[in-house]
Amino acid sequence: MTKALGVILAGGLATRMGGGDKGLLQVGGQSLLSHVIERLSPQVAGLALNANGDATRFRDLGLPVVADSIGGFAGPLAGVLAGLDWAAEQGADCIVTAAADTPFFPTNLVSRLVAASARQAHPLVLATTPRTGEELKSGGRSKVNRHPTFGLWPVALRDDLRAALNDGLRKVVLWTDKHKGREALFEAAPFDPFFNVNTPEDLKRAEAFRV
Incomplete structure (x- = not known):
């Protein structure tokens, strides 16, 4: 497997933030997107941004911007597909995705995802963190939280993903489970590194996490 390309997913509607581009919000004097770029770019062979509109x-x-080819804001899988199509044009065989509103994800994200894909026919891995005691009490059998916007994705399955999206599939884990996707477990201390900014209160929390 060649070194992965990176794709930052910024194609959402940000409704809980009142719309607009969450990635352009400021934390610590720079945009969320800038934080994500700083963390992801050293880990990948090249980087693109998935975003819709102008x-x-x-x-x-200074990044190539790739828009969803599936209309109607079809969720993160549409961004993954856009990234896979871009990567295919570059001659790459896989991408790693990261969300534009998640500024503290691990600096070893890509290496851990790639390691977890060993001997897979098609590298397909999602990042996970352990569920907290309160989350476990609330029900459900899974002991981990899967983070569907942080994953390793194979270019070889892009047409399968396109067909699934055109058939109405929107839930990431339904597609990854179908293809026997794996998981890479990351620690969640002192806080969940996949914490993402969804609300104004989350933006304040992000500032606190930097202290």
């Missing part, structure tokens, strides 16, 4: 608003980032 791409010129991201011109200052």
